[in-house]
Amino acid sequence: MFDFKYYTPTKVVFGRNTESRVADLIREFGGTKILIHYGGGSVVRSGLLKRVTDILDSAGISYVTLGGAVPNPHLGLVYEGIELCKKEKVDFLLAVGGGSSIDSAKAIGYGVANEGDVWDFYDYKRKAEGCLPLGVILTIAATGSEMSDSSVITKEEGLIKRGYSSDHGRPKFAIMNPELTMTLPDYQTACGCADIMMHTMERYFTNGGNMEITDALAEGLLRTVKKNALILREDPKNYDARAEVMWAGSLSHNGLTGCGNDGGDWMTHKMEHELGGLYDVAHGAGLAAIWGSWARYVCKDCLPRFRRFALNVMDVGERGSDEETALAGIEAMEEFYRKIGMPTNLRELGVKPTEEELALMAKKCADGVGGEMGSAKVLNEEAMLAIYRASM
Ligand code: NZQ
Numbered sequence: 241m242f243d244f245k246y247y248t249p250t251k252v253v254f255g256r257n258t259e260s261r262v263a264d265l266i267r268e269f270g271g272t273k274i275l276i277h278y279g280g281g282s283v284v285r286s287g288l289l290k291r292v293t294d295i296l297d298s299a300g301i302s303y304v305t306l307g308g309a310v311p312n313p314h315l316g317l318v319y320e321g322i323e324l325c326k327k328e329k330v331d332f333l334l335a336v337g338g339g340s341s342i343d344s345a346k347a348i349g350y351g352v353a354n355e356g357d358v359w360d361f362y363d364y365k366r367k368a369e370g371c372l373p374l375g376v377i378l379t380i381a382a383t384g385s386e387m388s389d390s391s392v393i394t395k396e397e398g399l400i401k402r403g404y405s406s407d408h409g410r411p412k413f414a415i416m417n418p419e420l421t422m423t424l425p426d427y428q429t430a431c432g433c434a435d436i437m438m439h440t441m442e443r444y445f446t447n448g449g450n451m452e453i454t455d456a457l458a459e460g461l462l463r464t465v466k467k468n469a470l471i472l473r474e475d476p477k478n479y480d481a482r483a484e485v486m487w488a489g490s491l492s493h494n495g496l497t498g499c500g501n502d503g504g505d506w507m508t509h510k511m512e513h514e515l516g517g518l519y520d521v522a523h524g525a526g527l528a529a530i531w532g533s534w535a536r537y538v539c540k541d542c543l544p545r546f547r548r549f550a551l552n553v554m555d556v557g558e559r560g561s562d563e564e565t566a567l568a569g570i571e572a573m574e575e576f577y578r579k580i581g582m583p584t585n586l587r588e589l590g591v592k593p594t595e596e597e598l599a600l601m602a603k604k605c606a607d608g609v610g611g612e613m614g615s616a617k618v619l620n621e622e623a624m625l626a627i628y629r630a631s632m
């Protein structure tokens with residue numbers, strides 16, 4: 241067990257109709273002039289945005305709105321949001337939507353609270369010293385950004401997708417009403433489930449520091465999401481299944497399932513970020529498309545964890561050898577992906593990179609992690625290229 245810090249300051253308000261408490265929560269955290277930030281229009285079509293602005297109007301809280309955060313949110317809109325906040329003297333951000341709106345709002349918050357170019361933080365040049373306070377009304381269970389310290393932004397020039405993590409960016413509150421996720425297309429629900437599971441799997445497949453309590457939480461979370469993702473496939477309006485998945489999404493990425501470990505592996509995420517930057521694929525689908533190839537590449541170097549995953553999460557039972565058990569677990573995970581409509585390779589994801597593009601992604605990925613990274617197995621550029629090739 242390694243030493244750890246566990247810091248989750250976000251006030252979670254969970255359940256039906258909880259969005260009706262948004263004005264009280266904004267006041268509680270000192271907001272007087274709000275920027276409501278949202279995505280491509282789902283919150284307009286569902287009527288959620290109108291409900292929120294009606295509540296703020298009734299409460300006498302003034303606001304401006306900025307929509308347009310796209311999946312793999314763009315730096316250009318972040319700059320626009322920063323200017324708008326400065327002009328309108330905004331003192332509180334409200335993201336209404338999914339990870340893309342939340343991450344874009346966090347970036348706007350860093351840009352307002354710090355001098356200079358906000359991209360510097362995502363380019364690992366310096367650290368933020370603050371962030372405008374932020375609240376969230378979540379509409380998709382996926383990234384865990386509603387409680388996480390991370391924000392992932394794509395710079396249009398060079399299609400560079402990078403994450404920045406800082407406690408300053410953790411939301412002050414997160415309103416989570418599982419009913420709001422019922423308008424999601426099945427594909428996005430499945431992408432969310434894949435992402436949620438991967439946030440715990442990145443922390444689970446390590447070579448150090450694992451704790452019994454953390455493993456029990458991690459395995460319980462993975463089993464819960466697996467079970468409820470399949471229920472939602474058949475019954476998308478199932479409130480309890482939506483609720484299980486939504487809460488799992490937050491717990492999976494707020495640090496809980498990594499306490500005591502060595503920091504986790506994170507290479508599936510890093511490699512997906514290159515795909516997301518270059519081909520604009522949905523994040524959860526990109527993760528699913530790469531994971532099997534990554535798992536087979538690193539499995540022998542992290543065998544006890546893969547064996548444990550096969551037995552305790554995928555429930556495949558002991559096979560002839562530990563390696564056979566581990567491989568059966570990987571196959572069972574891929575079978576699960578197929579059942580929920582997720583790809584298990586790049587072809588199924590719908591992208592066909594050339595050899596040059598594969599090499600470019602491997603190079604950008606290696607550069608982004610300072611040469612090499614990973615806990616299940618340390619990967620360099622050559623290893624990343626081999627995994628991209630295997631996922632074709
Ligand atoms: O943009 P709108 O119109 O709202 O539509 C969205 C979008 O098309 C739609 N949607 C969301 N809620 C809906 C809905 N449609 C109908 N009904 C609803 N209730 O779903 C699509 C995906 O939304 P998005 O916000 O992009 O999804 P997600 O939450 O998966 O966020 C993905 C982004 O977060 C990053 C990803 O890389 C990607 O850029 N990540 C952020 C992390 C973090 N901040 O901690 C960690 C993750 O690992 C991840 O990298």
Ligand code: ZN
Nearest residue numbers: 383435509523
């Ligand atoms: Zn993710």
